[in-house]
Amino acid sequence: MNEELHCPRCKNNKIIDYGETFDCLICKLEFEKKDLELYDDESAILSIEEKLDIVKVLKTNSEKK
Ligand SMILES: [Zn+2]
Known part of the structure; x- marks a missing residue:
């Protein structure tokens, strides 16, 4: 299972x-x-840190308006 x-x-x-x-x-x-x-496409993979950043941005955007 553990392919490199x-x-x-x-x-x-x-x-x-x-x-x-x-x-x-x-x-x-x-x-x-x-x-x-x-x-x-491995270049499309986001790190967990980057995902959290995106969630933050989306949240801020939806809260603003
Ligand atoms: Zn690396």
Whole structure:
């Protein structure tokens, strides 16, 4: 099952496996493993940090108006 995990951003395999998620030691970003299966295009995968930022922006936008 564990087909070589690697960072979708820098393609490095220096990662820390947390089970559901993993950290890239090079980018210092955390990714969700399920995203690797979800996207064919790895450059479309967002880190958890980036996802949280987007949620924040969307929230602020909907609260403003
Ligand atoms: Zn990386």
